[in-house]
Amino acid sequence: MTTLLTGVRPPRGFTGNAWTRFAARRLARLLISVWVLVTAAFLMIHLIPGDPVRVALGPTASPELVEARRAALGLDQPLWLQYVHYLGGLFSGDTGTSVGTGLPVSEVIADRLPATLELAGYAFLIAVVVSVPVGVGMAVLTRRGRRRKTELAFTSTSVVLGAVPEFLLAVGLVYVFGVQLGWVPVAGRSGLGSYVLPVLALAVGPAAVLARLLRVETLSVLEADYIRTARAKRLPDRIVYFRHALPNALTATITVGGLLLSAMVAGTVLVENVFAWPGLGTTIVESIIAKDYPLVQGIVLVYGTAVLLVNLAVDVALALLDPRSTIKES
Amino acid sequence: MTSPAKSTWAGVLRTPVGAGAAGLLAAVLLLAVLAPLLWSDQASAVDTGRILEGPSGEHWMGTDGLGRDIFFRVLVATGLSVGLALLATAVGVGAGLLLGTAPMLLGRRAGRLVTAVVNIAVAFPGLLLALFFAVVFGVGATGAVLAIGFALAPAFARLAQTLVAKVAGLDYVAAARIAGLGRLRLLVRHVLPNIAEPLVVNATIAAGAALLTFSGLSFLGLGVQAPLYDWGRLLGDGLSSLYVHPAAALAPGTAVVVAGLAFNLFGEAIAKGIGMRTTPVLLRPRVRSAPAARPAVTGEQEPVLAVDDLRVAFPGSTPVRGVSFALRRGEAVGIVGESGSGKTLTALALAQLIEEPGEVSADRLDFLGRPLLDLPARERRHLLGTSFAMVFQDPMTSFNPTQRIGRQLAEVSEQHDGLTRGQALDRAVDRLQAVRVPAAARRAKQFPHEFSGGMRQRAMIGMGMMGAPALIVADEPTTALDVTVQRQVLRLLDSVRTADDVALLLISHDITVVRQFCERVLVMYAGRIVEDLPAADLPARARHPYTRALLAAVPDMSTDRERPLAVIPGRPVDPADVPRGCAFAARCPLADEQCTSADPPLVPDEDGRRVACWHADAVTGLPLVAEEVRVGE
Ligand code: SF4
Numbered sequence: 007m008t009t010l011l012t013g014v015r016p017p018r019g020f021t022g023n024a025w026t027r028f029a030a031r032r033l034a035r036l037l038i039s040v041w042v043l044v045t046a047a048f049l050m051i052h053l054i055p056g057d058p059v060r061v062a063l064g065p066t067a068s069p070e071l072v073e074a075r076r077a078a079l080g081l082d083q084p085l086w087l088q089y090v091h092y093l094g095g096l097f098s099g100d101t102g103t104s105v106g107t108g109l110p111v112s113e114v115i116a117d118r119l120p121a122t123l124e125l126a127g128y129a130f131l132i133a134v135v136v137s138v139p140v141g142v143g144m145a146v147l148t149r150r151g152r153r154r155k156t157e158l159a160f161t162s163t164s165v166v167l168g169a170v171p172e173f174l175l176a177v178g179l180v181y182v183f184g185v186q187l188g189w190v191p192v193a194g195r196s197g198l199g200s201y202v203l204p205v206l207a208l209a210v211g212p213a214a215v216l217a218r219l220l221r222v223e224t225l226s227v228l229e230a231d232y233i234r235t236a237r238a239k240r241l242p243d244r245i246v247y248f249r250h251a252l253p254n255a256l257t258a259t260i261t262v263g264g265l266l267l268s269a270m271v272a273g274t275v276l277v278e279n280v281f282a283w284p285g286l287g288t289t290i291v292e293s294i295i296a297k298d299y300p301l302v303q304g305i306v307l308v309y310g311t312a313v314l315l316v317n318l319a320v321d322v323a324l325a326l327l328d329p330r331s332t333i334k335e336s
Numbered sequence: 337m338t339s340p341a342k343s344t345w346a347g348v349l350r351t352p353v354g355a356g357a358a359g360l361l362a363a364v365l366l367l368a369v370l371a372p373l374l375w376s377d378q379a380s381a382v383d384t385g386r387i388l389e390g391p392s393g394e395h396w397m398g399t400d401g402l403g404r405d406i407f408f409r410v411l412v413a414t415g416l417s418v419g420l421a422l423l424a425t426a427v428g429v430g431a432g433l434l435l436g437t438a439p440m441l442l443g444r445r446a447g448r449l450v451t452a453v454v455n456i457a458v459a460f461p462g463l464l465l466a467l468f469f470a471v472v473f474g475v476g477a478t479g480a481v482l483a484i485g486f487a488l489a490p491a492f493a494r495l496a497q498t499l500v501a502k503v504a505g506l507d508y509v510a511a512a513r514i515a516g517l518g519r520l521r522l523l524v525r526h527v528l529p530n531i532a533e534p535l536v537v538n539a540t541i542a543a544g545a546a547l548l549t550f551s552g553l554s555f556l557g558l559g560v561q562a563p564l565y566d567w568g569r570l571l572g573d574g575l576s577s578l579y580v581h582p583a584a585a586l587a588p589g590t591a592v593v594v595a596g597l598a599f600n601l602f603g604e605a606i607a608k609g610i611g612m613r614t615t616p617v618l619l620r621p622r623v624r625s626a627p628a629a630r631p632a633v634t635g636e637q638e639p640v641l642a643v644d645d646l647r648v649a650f651p652g653s654t655p656v657r658g659v660s661f662a663l664r665r666g667e668a669v670g671i672v673g674e675s676g677s678g679k680t681l682t683a684l685a686l687a688q689l690i691e692e693p694g695e696v697s698a699d700r701l702d703f704l705g706r707p708l709l710d711l712p713a714r715e716r717r718h719l720l721g722t723s724f725a726m727v728f729q730d731p732m733t734s735f736n737p738t739q740r741i742g743r744q745l746a747e748v749s750e751q752h753d754g755l756t757r758g759q760a761l762d763r764a765v766d767r768l769q770a771v772r773v774p775a776a777a778r779r780a781k782q783f784p785h786e787f788s789g790g791m792r793q794r795a796m797i798g799m800g801m802m803g804a805p806a807l808i809v810a811d812e813p814t815t816a817l818d819v820t821v822q823r824q825v826l827r828l829l830d831s832v833r834t835a836d837d838v839a840l841l842l843i844s845h846d847i848t849v850v851r852q853f854c855e856r857v858l859v860m861y862a863g864r865i866v867e868d869l870p871a872a873d874l875p876a877r878a879r880h881p882y883t884r885a886l887l888a889a890v891p892d893m894s895t896d897r898e899r900p901l902a903v904i905p906g907r908p909v910d911p912a913d914v915p916r917g918c919a920f921a922a923r924c925p926l927a928d929e930q931c932t933s934a935d936p937p938l939v940p941d942e943d944g945r946r947v948a949c950w951h952a953d954a955v956t957g958l959p960l961v962a963e964e965v966r967v968g969e
Contacts, residue, residue, distance in 0.1 A: 038452075038456070039456050042453070042456050046468070050468060050471055050472055053472045054471070054472055054474070061474070149692070150692060150693060152693075166597075169596065169597055169600060170593055171548045171551075171552065171592070171593075173552055173555060174589045174592060174593055177571065177575060177578070177585055177586070178586070178589065180575075181582050181585070181586060184578075185578055185582060230733065231730060231733040231734040232733065232735055232736040232737070234689060234728065234734070235726075235734045235735065235736070235744075235796075238687060238689060238726040238728075239721065239747065239748050239751070239799070240717040240718070240720050240721035240751070240752065241747065242751075245751075250736050250739075253736075253738040253739075254736065254737065254738055265461075268459070268460070268461045269462075269463075271461065271464070272462070272463035272464045272467075273463070275463065275467065275556070276552050276555070276556065279555070280575065291556045294467070294470060294471055294475065294558060295475060295558070299471070306464075309464050310460065310464070313459060313460050313461065313464065314459070317459050327738060
């Protein structure tokens with residue numbers, strides 16, 4: 007027994023390398039977060055005041071039916087056993103069965119997830135591709151109080167665009183481009199045209215916020231001593247801006263960009279419902295209203311995992327970009 | 337007397353954005369209270385004869401599917417929309433405060449657990465948390481209030497934690513704790529009042545977010561249920577008839593945006609008012625000044641640097657007003673003066689690093705015999721890039737934190753000498769060795785934060801030696817360093833100078849340093865050189881009262897350590913407001929009528945020493961300051 011315990015000591019080289027330590031620490035945090043997420047999804051049903059089956063079936067259902075459904079869902083077992091079964095099921099890829107359709111939850115998710123991923127992916131891509139050049143460009147153009155009017159126009163536009171929630175923007179877009187101009191389809195997912203409005207609705211806000219942030223960050227970075235050093239080295243402007251300024255301006259931007267991306271994951275729920283997009287967002291709302299709890303649980307896990315992965319990506323990107331951040335935490 | 341906090345709030349209200357946001361918010365809140373009382377009946381009056389009508393005199397925004405007036409419905413919905421959002425915010429702030437102060441109330445261990453959970457929850461976007469809680473609390477208004485409230489809670493918990501941690505460190509809180517005040521009373525009496533302001537500001541912003549999220553939930557059909565209605569509900573109902581009747585969806589949508597903005601803008605305005613109290617920059621009239629004296633340089637050898645009547649102007653001020661001097665090969669010249677004397681700007685101007693809106697002008701600014709101000713940009717860049725080295729004040733911030741030291745040195749040679757990446761890196765390692773950075777090859781691969789301050793400054797000097805410098809301009813190179821390291825860095829500069837016959841321009845506020853490492857000293861005051869003399873002449877032969885005052889302010893071995901340092905009485909001149917006559921007159925014990933009416937020119941004597949003072953000859957006999965202070969080794 008004692009030999010076994012002493013053998014558990016962490017390997018020596020482990021403490022030597024900042025990167026290994028960073029990876030280990032970050033992995034541990036991810037695992038803990040996933041565990042909290044899974045437990046929360048499990049507990050969700052049990053937190054519902056009263057009997058979830060009774061709530062789902064309505065007051066008119068017979069007690070026998072309720073009992074039968076409880077048994078079918080395993081709700082008649084002790085809580086800890088249900089927990090064990092739930093975890094075991096997840097490990098073997100079994101996320102339960104949708105009450106409404108009788109299909110395995112995993113199947114429903116596999117069917118709906120790609121549409122949502124596409125939406126969020128394109129939207130984020132567009133937000134980044136637009137905001138980086140605009141933000142950096144505006145910083146360079148409006149440095150030290152130059153072009154006050156441009157700055158004012160840019161700031162107020164981006165503040166307003168950033169403040170309009172995506173589903174209202176979606177409604178506005180539908181009205182202008184669908185109803186008034188009739189340029190693009192306003193519902194469903196068929197053909198390239200149907201992507202335009204939902205992607206725009208999701209992308210505009212984050213693009214505005216990111217562009218404004220990048221401008222501010224770049225402005226402060228351009229005043230930094232090391233930019234003066236780069237100038238003193240007589241490097242061309244191109245190198246000063248892209249090799250010395252941009253990486254430093256990106257750290258805060260990536261942090262906020264990560265938050266925006268997670269918020270975008272949530273935003274898809276609303277936007278999908280405006281455009282009747284056949285993704286997870288429409289499904290989760292339907293299943294919440296229909297009290298299809300296993301399906302809700304499954305989708306909550308997917309959204310939650312997506313957010314955790316985004317956060318992981320942000321931390322890795324920060325570590326790559328700013329060597330101090332890996333050290334700072336330890 | 338108003339407290340500073342109050343005056344801030346009042347100040348915010350006086351700004352156009354703050355006043356606008358406050359007015360908008362007041363209108364929204366007023367409407368939320370009054371509209372349901374006044375117009376509920378009109379809003380719910382069903383008129384089956386006029387279903388889905390467009391705007392008309394009777395119904396400004398038309399009617400909905402049951403013929404109800406949309407305009408009144410949107411107005412009345414203000415009550416529920418705003419009310420529920422505020423309720424949800426209250427739940428969120430309350431729950432957040434409980435969670436956030438848990439570490440303080442529950443003790444370390446339980447507190448840490450709560451903190452960990454909060455940290456994980458905070459990572460999830462509010463809407464997802466709201467959806468989660470909407471499942472738990474059920475579909476409907478109550479469920480949505482709780483859902484949004486709990487969704488806001490982690491963010492407020494995090495905020496409260498940070499604020500509490502800050503306040504808990506304050507002296508009087510510690511004192512109260514030692515005095516045996518219970519945790520709860522400590523919290524309520526001493527901590528909460530101190531964090532109330534930022535909490536309220538954030539709650540205001542959060543209320544805006546809650547309003548938007550709430551309408552989102554209602555829009556999805558998860559919030560307010562018929563027959564009740566809020567904006568989100570109206571929007572959801574209106575969306576289906578968007579083609580026939582756009583106002584039914586656009587009107588509540590606009591209302592949500594406007595109300596959300598009102599909360600948001602007001603909160604942001606207050607936050608800005610508290611956070612950064614910047615006084616607006618007052619533009620002062622431009623100062624015209626008399627032309628400066630010509631330099632007294634004899635042309636025995638071509639100077640590395642020849643400056644004549646250098647000026648640096650910014651809108652509203654001219655902080656450098658006609659500086660003239662020359663530097664020979666291998667010569668070490670120091671510029672001394674208080675901060676604000678224009679010495680750093682002079683250095684930046686020489687290096688062509690003054691940026692807009694600053695402007696540099698000079699009758700002559702020759703570097704290695706070539707006029708910098710007239711040189712084509714390419715040539716100037718190459719000339720300065722290879723022969724002109726800068727060492728800045730703070731080595732901590734002067735390196736790019738995201739790049740390896742070696743790379744940062746190497747890019748100089750890549751850029752200007754056309755070396756490949758590998759060759760340039762080899763040269764960087766070689767240069768690091770030359771400035772005595774130990775294990776240079778390994779060190780070159782490290783990031784700036786892995787270097788100590790002194791080492792970084794040496795690397796900075798090495799960076800200047802990547803080319804073949806003819807001049808090193810070092811601007812307060814040791815001010816940011818430990819005393820022990822200061823000497824090393826100065827000695828390194830000195831050895832580089834003597835070894836390679838490099839001219840050194842050392843800028844410092846410390847006249848003893850300059851005296852020790854330089855052959856000649858330029859004393860600057862209010863953007864001008866007031867005295868130019870050999871270092872060996874200090875202190876005894878200094879003629880300008882300002883130079884003598886600087887010398888007198890230097891502490892030495894005989895100075896009583898307990899006594900405060902001698903300082904020069906009076907304040908330095910504001911470059912935006914330079915007085916007539918001698919700029920030093922207000923602080924000068926010898927000032928008289930002549931001094932305040934005419935500016936003394938910088939005149940050379942037969943030995944080439946220059947001084948700008950009407951009474952320079954009267955000074956030398958006087959003691960340095962009222963009481964004798966020796967300046968010695
Ligand atoms: S000119 Fe007059 S005021 Fe100026 S330093 Fe000389 S004595 Fe003092």
